[in-house]
Amino acid sequence: MKAAVLREVGQPLQIEEVSIGKPGPREVLIRTKAAGVCHSDLHFVEGSYPHPLPAVLGHESAGIVEAVGSEVRTVKVGDHVITCLSAYCGHCEVCLTGHMSLCVSPETKRAKGEEPRLFREDLSGSGDTKMAQFLNLSSFAEQMLVHEHACVAIRRDMPFDRAALIGCSVMTGVGAVIHTSGVRPGETVAVIGCGGVGLATINGAAMAGAGRIIAIDRIPSKLELARQFGATDVIDASEDPVKQVQELTGGGVHHSFEAIGLKVTAEQAFKMLRRGGTANIIGMIPVGTMIELHGPDFLGEKKIQGSFMGSNRFPVDMPRLVDAYMAGKLKLDELISRRIRLEEVNSAFDELKRGELARSVIVFD
Ligand SMILES: [Zn+2]
Ligand SMILES: [Zn+2]
Numbered sequence: 001m002k003a004a005v006l007r008e009v010g011q012p013l014q015i016e017e018v019s020i021g022k023p024g025p026r027e028v029l030i031r032t033k034a035a036g037v038c039h040s041d042l043h044f045v046e047g048s049y050p051h052p053l054p055a056v057l058g059h060e061s062a063g064i065v066e067a068v069g070s071e072v073r074t075v076k077v078g079d080h081v082i083t084c085l086s087a088y089c090g091h092c093e094v095c096l097t098g099h100m101s102l103c104v105s106p107e108t109k110r111a112k113g114e115e116p117r118l119f120r121e122d123l124s125g126s127g128d129t130k131m132a133q134f135l136n137l138s139s140f141a142e143q144m145l146v147h148e149h150a151c152v153a154i155r156r157d158m159p160f161d162r163a164a165l166i167g168c169s170v171m172t173g174v175g176a177v178i179h180t181s182g183v184r185p186g187e188t189v190a191v192i193g194c195g196g197v198g199l200a201t202i203n204g205a206a207m208a209g210a211g212r213i214i215a216i217d218r219i220p221s222k223l224e225l226a227r228q229f230g231a232t233d234v235i236d237a238s239e240d241p242v243k244q245v246q247e248l249t250g251g252g253v254h255h256s257f258e259a260i261g262l263k264v265t266a267e268q269a270f271k272m273l274r275r276g277g278t279a280n281i282i283g284m285i286p287v288g289t290m291i292e293l294h295g296p297d298f299l300g301e302k303k304i305q306g307s308f309m310g311s312n313r314f315p316v317d318m319p320r321l322v323d324a325y326m327a328g329k330l331k332l333d334e335l336i337s338r339r340i341r342l343e344e345v346n347s348a349f350d351e352l353k354r355g356e357l358a359r360s361v362i363v364f365d
Pocket of ligand 1: 038039040041059060168169
């Protein structure tokens with residue numbers, strides 16, 4: 001099958017022929033129909049997060065089940081599915097206490113020594129055919145071989161290109177609001193960064209019934225988009241956003257969400273809280289970066305926490321989000337700025353770097 005491979009940090013992805021294994025007892029082979037190009041892929045291309053290479057990137061996708069292993073119970077051939085990188089075992093402590101997105105059980109991966117899910121022909125004769133799977137998925141490819149607990153079946157009238165977005169950015173943003181921070185009707189929310197995840201966070205805050213939803217970004221077109229997603233106020237980030245938020249809200253917000261991944265904006269997210277408020281760090285802050293907070297602020301019971309993949313319970317959450325889209329409550333059409341072919345993946349990364357567009361989605365025939 002055709003796949004986009006990262007061979008070296010900082011280099012463009014290469015379109016290559018890659019081989020994919022047959023489903024093991026609990027594995028599912030999926031024909032990829034759509035894959036979003038997410039900012040977190042870019043973090044790995046740029047090397048701010050390390051990953052074994054070569055690897056097939058991509059982790060925000062939807063497709064059709066082509067084959068299932070002998071013990072698979074949750075999906076069947078022909079099912080339309082959304083994938084999720086939060087593969088979970090279902091019986092460890094975090095899974096059983098309702099925090100399955102934190103599961104790190106190795107059993108959802110193939111064991112060392114087993115044939116890998118992805119490999120390549122030994123063209124060089126060196127015997128090295130290793131190809132790393134990315135975040136349990138590797139979606140920039142015509143097919144995916146995943147654990148059955150890395151995908152969920154959805155209704156068939158849901159378009160694949162929009163379903164794919166639910167697989168990462170939308171689950172991440174909406175989940176941060178409803179699961180990680182537990183926003184309640186009437187509370188105030190600030191969202192720093194209005195890319196795909198930030199816009200989904202704003203949408204989630206609107207769905208949760210937040211009173212005031214303040215969108216913060218430097219780019220006017222993104223702030224305009226933020227209004228469409230439910231922002232009640234917008235703030236130009238280049239002019240002291242903390243002060244502006246405090247003025248707008250009379251002292252700060254109940255919940256803030258950092259959706260960029262920078263030290264300065266993470267610190268701003270904490271500073272713009274009212275007493276008792278909670279800051280949620282969604283963005284991927286580069287490895288090695290330290291965050292500084294003013295210690296006495298803890299006397300006001302201000303909290304700061306990470307939010308990873310929206311603290312999801314994706315087999316329940318994603319079909320609900322599909323329903324929300326179908327009911328017109330979840331905005332996905334506006335998130336897609338461009339539909340592209342796999343071969344154009346590098347240009348989508350260039351656009352992400354420039355920060356103009358919300359999101360490109362790769363569509364497969
Ligand atoms: Zn992502
Ligand atoms: Zn588990």
